[in-house]
Amino acid sequence: MFDRFEEKNAAKKLLHYQQRFFFVLFIPFLIATIVGSVAFQVTPDTDNINTVFQQLYPALFGTIIFEIIAGIFYWGAFATAIDVLRGNNDFNNPLRKSFSFIDNQGLFWHTVVLVIIIKVFTFLWTLLFFIPGIIKTFSYSQAIWIYRDAYLSGNKISYLEAITQSRRMMNHHKLEYFVLQLTFVGWMILTEITAGIVGIYAFPYMGITYAKYYLFVKGEYEKVSQ
Numbered sequence: 001m002f003d004r005f006e007e008k009n010a011a012k013k014l015l016h017y018q019q020r021f022f023f024v025l026f027i028p029f030l031i032a033t034i035v036g037s038v039a040f041q042v043t044p045d046t047d048n049i050n051t052v053f054q055q056l057y058p059a060l061f062g063t064i065i066f067e068i069i070a071g072i073f074y075w076g077a078f079a080t081a082i083d084v085l086r087g088n089n090d091f092n093n094p095l096r097k098s099f100s101f102i103d104n105q106g107l108f109w110h111t112v113v114l115v116i117i118i119k120v121f122t123f124l125w126t127l128l129f130f131i132p133g134i135i136k137t138f139s140y141s142q143a144i145w146i147y148r149d150a151y152l153s154g155n156k157i158s159y160l161e162a163i164t165q166s167r168r169m170m171n172h173h174k175l176e177y178f179v180l181q182l183t184f185v186g187w188m189i190l191t192e193i194t195a196g197i198v199g200i201y202a203f204p205y206m207g208i209t210y211a212k213y214y215l216f217v218k219g220e221y222e223k224v225s226q
Helices: 004-017 019-038 049-088 105-128 130-139 144-153 159-169 175-184 185-193 199-225
Strands: none
Touching: 004 019, 004 199, 019 049, 019 159, 019 199, 049 105, 049 144, 049 199, 105 130, 105 144, 105 159, 144 159, 144 199, 159 199, 175 199, 185 199
């Protein structure tokens, strides 16, 4: 079982000793998230449905673009956190490392395809009922990092293999992961009401903790698979 209190405290300690590194590492993600959620807010000033759509389309497009950009920055930051926890990376050049996921173009585009497949699968499960879609979100939550590990090790796997392995890895851990996410709800609310200011601390804190969780469930899965 993942010890939430111990691991979150360990994440806080690491963040305390490497404040500048992690704050700068997650800053591009934070900025893109704020811009995407604030800059494109539009309130239609007419009741004409055609005009409403004309006003909303540019805002929706801009929001989607910045969500994609924020996702790329998050991948880079999260992957760096995983590598740091493994001892495979140092604490230098944090801003550069926030862009690191696009350095390997092959891995980047494969990850984009994987994310699209996961979204489609989750959507299809949601069509059955809402709850199965949520459950599958947790089941597939580690697929990106499983695929990345396999790709970088030279033992590439298929998209479906990554998804299947994530599903197996999260077996008996979905509720645990859900509870872990609930413990950060307060931080997310504070980030929202402070216009993202608290996110300077909250996002690195959550990122480190989730990276530790991935390493935990991966380690547990490998023990069972041996």
